[in-house]
Amino acid sequence: MSMDRTASVESVTLAVEVEDLLDSTEPDGVFRDTRECAGAAILLGALLASPPTPRPKPDAR
Amino acid sequence: MIADAASGVALALRGEGDPYALSRVLRQSDALAPAAVRVLGADALAPYAADHHTPAAGDEDRGVVQAALAAFPPGADASAVSVWSYRGLVEASHAFLPGGPDRWPQPPDAASGWVEADPWPRLAHRASQLAALALPGLSPALADALTTRTDDLARGFVRAVRRRDWLQAAGLGRWLARLPGVPPTLGLDAGLAFIGHMGGGDARVALHLVAARCFYGRGE
Structure with missing residues (x-):
């Protein structure tokens, strides 16, 4: 009896999985906007290439 | 399996x-x-x-x-x-x-009301899930209904490629291979070849592409 119940649960689970495979939700898209990527790269390059912020030298004693 | x-x-x-x-x-x-x-x-x-x-x-x-x-x-x-x-x-x-x-x-x-009522991204998603019905002679009523929205399926095809959703793109490409009136500017054959290059490692993607080629001669 318990085996029947286990088999029934398994078949129901399998049926649910089949339904999910048949009508799966659309995955989140991965958009890569070339202009945005280029803008981000230019900004990052400018930040890296910029000279360091001038700071007062420590007093030489 | x-x-x-x-x-x-x-x-x-x-x-x-x-x-x-x-x-x-x-x-x-x-x-x-x-x-x-x-x-x-x-x-x-x-x-x-x-x-x-x-x-x-x-x-x-x-x-x-x-x-x-x-x-x-x-x-x-x-x-x-x-x-x-x-x-x-x-x-x-x-x-x-x-x-x-x-x-x-x-x-x-x-x-079949969804074919007429769905917005085009949703329509494209559902149609791609039903790409197995794009066999010759199968479900002619569904194919006729989808024919009225060929442009929307073409939009969905491009969207799926841009999203890198190769399974959806291949399924839509297979439908478009079957349907008449596909815009020539879509570049369906080149698109299918591109999908094969990028996503052909997935067995179900490969199946859609092979079916489009075998039954409708597209994507060569």
Whole structure:
């Protein structure tokens, strides 16, 4: 009896999985906007290439 | 298992490998074989629709499909995609398997209002899930309904490629290969080749691409 119940649960689970495979939700898209990527790269390059912020030298004693 | 079965179908559609038999790709003794047939839908029988010298389906093939139809009928709350997929498998069984119409259930009524009502991204997603129905002669009513929205399917094809959703893109490309009136500016053949290059490692993507080429000569 318990085996029947286990088999029934398994078949129901399998049926649910089949339904999910048949009508799966659309995955989140991965958009890569070339202009945005280029803008981000230019900004990052400018930040890296910029000279360091001038700071007062420590007093030489 | 689904990927293995899809690979077997694609191989048969290419005319390669041993002569196709569904019961050899998915053995009836395997507990998961009916589930795999239900997920593949009409594609499980696609090689029998091809012009290759595929041997006629036998009683063992019939047994595998009958088990799938009996084990996974669409319930009362099943989605439209599930009902259409089941209907496609029933139609393909009538067309390609032995036994006559009395051996098979009647194709269930499937709602088609979504074809007209869905916004184009949703329509594209659903149509791609039903790409197995894009076999020649199968579900002509659905194909006719989709013909009225060919431009929207083409939009969905481009969107899916941009999203890198290769399975959806390949399914839509397969429908577009079947439907008339596809805009030539879409570049369907080049698009299908690109999908094959980027996503052809997925067995189900490869199956859609091979079907588009085998049955409609697109994507070469």
